[in-house]
Each structure stands twice: as structure tokens, then as C-alpha cells.
Amino acid sequence: SKRLEGKTVLITGASSGIGRATAFEFARTAPNNLKLILTARRIDSLKQIVAEINDEVGNGVKVLPVQLDVSKPGEVRAFLGQLPAEFNEIDVLVNNAGLVKGVAKAPEITEEDMTVMFETNVTGLINMTQAILPIMLRRNNGEGAGDIINIGSIAGREPYVGGSIYCATKAAVRSFTESLRKELIAKRIRVISIDPGQVETEFSIVRFYGDKSKADAVYAGCEPLTPEDIAEAIVFAAGRRENVVIADTLIFPNHQAAATIMHRKS
Numbered sequence: 410s411k412r413l414e415g416k417t418v419l420i421t422g423a424s425s426g427i428g429r430a431t432a433f434e435f436a437r438t439a440p441n442n443l444k445l446i447l448t449a450r451r452i453d454s455l456k457q458i459v460a461e462i463n464d465e466v467g468n469g470v471k472v473l474p475v476q477l478d479v480s481k482p483g484e485v486r487a488f489l490g491q492l493p494a495e496f497n498e499i500d501v502l503v504n505n506a507g508l509v510k511g512v513a514k515a516p517e518i519t520e521e522d523m524t525v526m527f528e529t530n531v532t533g534l535i536n537m538t539q540a541i542l543p544i545m546l547r548r549n550n551g552e553g554a555g556d557i558i559n560i561g562s563i564a565g566r567e568p569y570v571g572g573s574i575y576c577a578t579k580a581a582v583r584s585f586t587e588s589l590r591k592e593l594i595a596k597r598i599r600v601i602s603i604d605p606g607q608v609e610t611e612f613s614i615v616r617f618y619g620d621k622s623k624a625d626a627v628y629a630g631c632e633p634l635t636p637e638d639i640a641e642a643i644v645f646a647a648g649r650r651e652n653v654v655i656a657d658t659l660i661f662p663n664h665q666a667a668a669t670i671m672h673r674k675s
């Protein structure tokens with residue numbers, strides 16, 4: 410798409426799942442003149458993705474892998490200062506890094522799990538936004554000044570048993586996103602919410618602390634969304650005419666009607 414040409418796109422949590430697929434989708438959609446900054450904790454995975462993107466679309470897309478733990482405020486603060494100058498003018502921030510730990514009910518949730526979910530999904534996302542916003546605010550000249558695309562979840566709209574903390578973090582993302590859109594109304598910055606239902610990624614493996622069979626059971630009898638399905642929605646939103654804001658989305662696979670209402674094939 411011509412509209413994305415020349416843009417600089419920063420994706421958090423790009424080493425896996427939706428973030429990884431979004432990197433490929435941006436590269437395929439604007440293969441001629443795009444800059445991608447891919448961040449996550451697993452730098453080796455990011456480097457591998459950079460090589461795969463370059464193999465697929467050539468060097469029209471400049472891809473920079475950066476190790477960044479969004480839950481560490483110091484790392485987020487230092488991040489911009491370490492970027493090469495040619496990647497400084499960020500146009501699109503995809504706040505995707507996030508995770509869920511466990512299915513414990515409130516009395517049993519460990520402090521560690523609670524903390525990592527809030528520090529990644531909520532304060533991490535807010536700290537990233539605060540770090541990048543000044544770049545977009547400086548660009549405010551009546552034209553499109555930038556996009557902030559936050560990955561929420563059905564879980565942020567509909568709390569469920571065994572998800573109190575994760576659901577609370579995604580509800581916090583939803584509130585933050587909506588406040589931000591209102592605060593920035595005069596700034597030509599688009600604040601976009603992409604809220605997926607069930608997507609098959611490493612998400613459930615992380616939820617069950619690496620137990621693949623428990624993770625697989627989540628998708629038994631279902632045909633979950635693929636990370637590419639969500640990547641398409643993210644890139645679609647970023648590629649609209651500047652005056653068009655895809656403010657709010659809820660994306661389910663066909664068998665899902667609510668956070669916990671799945672039609673399973675027996």
C-alpha cells in the first residue's frame with residue numbers, strides 16, 4: 410500500500426505470534442520503502458525474523474531487531490536514545506507485547522504472576538506509549554501525526570473465571586486507549602484498538618507455564634484465529650486514509666461468541 414510507504418513502524422512483542430505476523434504483514438504490504446523496528450526479550454528470535462523478512466521481500470524494508478523488555482521502565486526509557494537516527498521518526502507504534510500466567514482464581518494467584526501481567530500488559534504498554542508519543546506530538550502539523558495501535562482482548566470486555574488479573578489488565582488497556590484517544594483529539598494521532606478473541610499462538614503455552622498439552626486443550630475442537638488474521642486487521646487499520654480511525658474492533662473466530670462461549674466439534 411502506498412499509504413504505508415516511507416513509514417517507520419515499531420512493534421513490541423514481535424518475536425512470536427501476533428507481533429511476528431504483523432511484522433511480516435507490514436513488510437509484504439509495503440515492500441518498497443518501510444522501516445520496521447522489532448522488539449521483544451528474545452533477541453535471537455527477532456534476528457531470525459529479520460533474516461526471514463529480508464529473504465522474502467528483499468531490502469526495500471529495513472528491519473531493526475532490538476532487545477527490549479517492556480516491563481522494565483529503565484529499558485523503555487533508554488530505548489529511543491539507542492536507536493539509530495534513521496529509525497527515530499516512528500509513525501506507527503503497535504503495543505502488542507503481553508501475556509497471561511495461569512488460570513488461578515483470586516485467592517491462589519501468586520504475587521509474581523500478578524506483577525508480571527500488570528507490568529507487561531499495563532505499565533509496559535503505558536510506558537512505551539509515553540516514550541514514543543513525544544515523537545508524534547512534535548510531528549503535529551495538521552497531517553497524520555502517527556498511529557498508536559493497542560492490542561486489547563475480548564478478555565478486556567468480558568471478565569471470566571480464572572482470568573481476573575489478565576482480564577483486569579486488558580480492561581485497563583481498554584480504558585487507557587479510550588482516554589488517550591480523547592486526550593489526543595486535536596493532535597491528528599490515531600488511537601486504535603484491536604481486540605482479538607481466540608488466536609493460536611504461544612499465548613496458551615505461556616499461560617500454562619510451558620505445558621504444551623494443556624495449551625493444546627484450549628483449542629480442542631476449535632478452529633482458532635491465526636496470528637496472520639489479526640496482523641491483517643492491524644495493517645488494515647494503519648493503512649487507512651489519514652482521516653479514518655479504526656477506533657475499536659472485536660475479532661472472533663467463527664465458533665466463538667464470547668470469552669468462554671465456544672462451539673466445539675466433538
Ligand code: NDP
Nearest residue numbers: 422424425426427449450451478479506507608610611612
Ligand atoms: P505470544 O506469546 O505468541 O506472543 C507474545 C509476545 O509478547 C512475544 O513476542 C513475547 O516476546 C512478547 N513479550 C512478553 N513479555 C514481554 C516483555 N516483558 N517485554 C517485551 N515483550 C514481551 O502471544 P500472542 O501473539 O497471542 O500475544 C500478543 C498480544 O495479543 C498480547 O498482548 C495478548 O494479550 C494479546 N491477545 C492474544 C490473544 C490470543 O488468544 N492469543 C487474544 C487476545 C489478545 P518475548 O518472550 O521474546 O519477550
Ligand code: 8X3
Nearest residue numbers: 562563564606607668
Ligand atoms: C486472550 C483471549 O479470552 O483466552 O486475550 O483470555 S482469552
